[in-house]
Amino acid sequence: MATTHIKRSTSASRLVNYAEKRAVKKDGLNLDIQYAKSELKQVRDIYGNPGKTQAYASRIAFSPLEFNSQAPHDQATVLAVAKEVYAKAYPNQQVALYEHADTDFLHVHAVIGAINLETGQKMHGNWHQYRDHLVQITDQVCQERGLMVTQPDPHRHEKRTMAEIKLRTRHQPTWKDQIRHAVDHTMHNPFIRDFQAFQADLKQQAVKVWQRGKNLTYQLLGTNYKSRGAKLGLDYEKETIFNELASRQTKTRNEQPVRSINATTDTARTNFNRAPQLSGHPDPTASHGQNVVGSTTPADRTDRPTGQPPVSDDLKQLRRQQQQLTSPIKTDLTKRLRGLSKTNPTDQSGKSDRAQTDPSRAGQKHPDHQPTQRPSEPDDSRNNGPSR
Template sequence: MATTHIKRSASASRLVNYAEKRAVLKDGLNLDVDYAKSQFKQVREVYGNQGKTQAYASRISFSPKEFDPKNEIDQQKALDIAKEVYQKTYPNQQVALYEHADTDALHIHAVVGAIDLETGKKMHGNWQEYREKLVHNTDEIVQEHGLAVTQVDPERYEKRSMAEIKMQDRGQTTWKDQIRQAVDSTMSNQLIHDFQTFRDDLKQKAIDVWERGKDLTYQLTGTNYKARGNKLGTAYEKGAIYNELERRTRDTQSETRKPDTNRPDNTQSDLERNQELSGNANSTTKQATTRIDRTTGTNRTSQSARQSSVSDDIERFKQQQRDQQRTISRDAQRRAKPLQRADKDRQSKDNSRTAKDKQRPTGQQQHVENPKRQPKPNRSKDYGPSR
């Protein structure tokens, strides 16, 4: 007989550290178990999906009558069965498996990554459904291996003290049973799909309920008899109630969004609807098909003719551009010749002038270039002695 368990965790590394210390065998799905912590972190960073919940702690425990914790063959077989269970239940999740043999029963701790490797989103939904799915897959696989299926522990659904058990044996109903019966009656009504309607319905049954921290508190109206959800059983805890109400809300919304298949399609044209009503749709379709077949050859011929004419036009245009370019080049050469001839004449004149200047005597060149200033005549002698 195998038992299962699952709960969420805010630290994948903490789960790995705890499970890895005492592991006699280990294995992994969609990861290398020797580098589980770094690979869990890498996937969270790649998808940018951090959040509070990083992983889920799960456990599968086998009966000592089926597997001996000290037998290595039994250890390997139990690990293989657990790996098969988690492969079927979480095919797109990272799962690190660590087997412990330090108790009377072989048990495997599984650290399940929160992120789906295909969608990049986290697991969300009803945790009661997640556990039931895990239990269902476990039962199927252990039966294939010749083992007993999981036996439901009633104390996990309803927690009872020794005083309650004795009163139940005497056929007496306790005040906790009154609360359980009222909650069961309310949750059996499928119209209850949010916490406000859940509270209002319980109030009509003389039960007050309110949120207190991470759980719900129930109280018989007008009395001091009250209890928290975890004291009544897992089915009465805040998480179980809220998950079931959220599931009903999603189901209601999905039913509301379903399209009406009986309503005519608005995208269909009026002509098509009239043809269907008159019964001429098939004949019209055949005529259109025949018309298309007849014109197919003509269209292909005209299309090839158009393509050839376009090619001829392009080639003609290119030839015109080449002719125009040659004409422009000849005109430019013709206009440049007189300019080149004038430049040569001017250059030859400058060269001859320079040669003549070099042949002149040096004195003449200096006289021409730097003529001396003539002295002024002394005219004081013409006017007699100075006064």
């Protein structure tokens, strides 16, 4: 059973220096292992391929249930298996292999040159693609050699390095466990429904979190310990966290209308039950309905036209009497107005004289247009007045 790992590096020499110090066995692919650093540099200079990435650091580890880290035969077998894996995965790359036996797990460090010897181009893609490609070939080689094939656990939601596994066996917590515990505590709170609340709650637990591309990065406050969510496990990745927060927001929006409708219904029922107690009537709705029905008779409904208020016979008779009384008064007033229109000239001259001689009215404005005086006529209003 073998596990694999790969990541890019900006210095091939640094990778060789680290792997070569503790190597019990070493071998090379497309290069002389004794001159690994110089040959890797020579290829970069020949092709002149610019860029920061010089090599890729990879590792294959085998289970102690299959190989003894201190047995020379097992060491040789593990190195042969690792060389076959990298020969199939990267046939046109320079690969330097260094086997370490300083742990219970026999593992091989591989320094893979970034430049393809046939095309002169660098490896293109991301480390996820390289890892999947390497895992597939490793499982194939192990199966052909009769070794156990690593079966991924579908229920595994945490990713732990070998150092973390050893610390856990010693019952010693790690800083990654502190971050995992803080995130679990925050996500157990149902009131955390957006990323801002998620950040604020983690900050209270001395954990800082921010978005970085497609990942979330966690850091213990006051330290340089930080890790991406993908390295902590599936439950701590950006996609998992954001999907859970979005589902909580959707659930909250769906529950709000139901609660408001139930509250309105309960209030209406409560007011309806309290109505008889407040009014002092056993059934106010029934009594109200009886009063409305008794206010109009069927006869009134048939006599009055639709859309008009009911009129009684007494009111109609009273209106007819008022018309009879007011008709002679109107006739008398009309005759009086006609008689007053025929004004006496002497009265008019007197009025005009008084208007001219009255000093109190001297300052008042008079209209520009004055009515013309008619010829004097005999005053017959006294003899021919209206008679009632």
